[in-house]
Amino acid sequence: MQTQNPFLDEFSKLSQAAMGLAQAAGEEAKTAFRAQADRIAAEMDLVRRDEFDALKAELEALRDEVAALKAAKAESQA
Structure with a gap:
């Protein structure tokens, strides 16, 4: 028999939202780093x-x- 625990259900939803937020933040950081690296390379006139x-x-x-x-x-x- 399976029971629905609202606390565990909400905790699961919160965990999924946090993982999505962490992944989006990681992608944003990667994009910002790449843009900064491209800007530095352009300034160096390589x-x-x-x-x-x-x-x-x-x-x-x-x-x-x-x-x-x-x-x-x-x-x-x-």
Whole structure:
């Protein structure tokens, strides 16, 4: 036989409401933290990954060109 205890029923409802509130507060804190982190990153004027990769590839090409020029100069002086 199952009985309905109004105290336990209300306590259960209150617990569920508290868990929902805690979850919503956690999501709000996560959103606020992400917004703050994005703002700080924007203020730091960081380079984007694709720009970094493009400059890295350009630098590698220039190094290869310098090495080829040095080799050509060494051959012409020999």
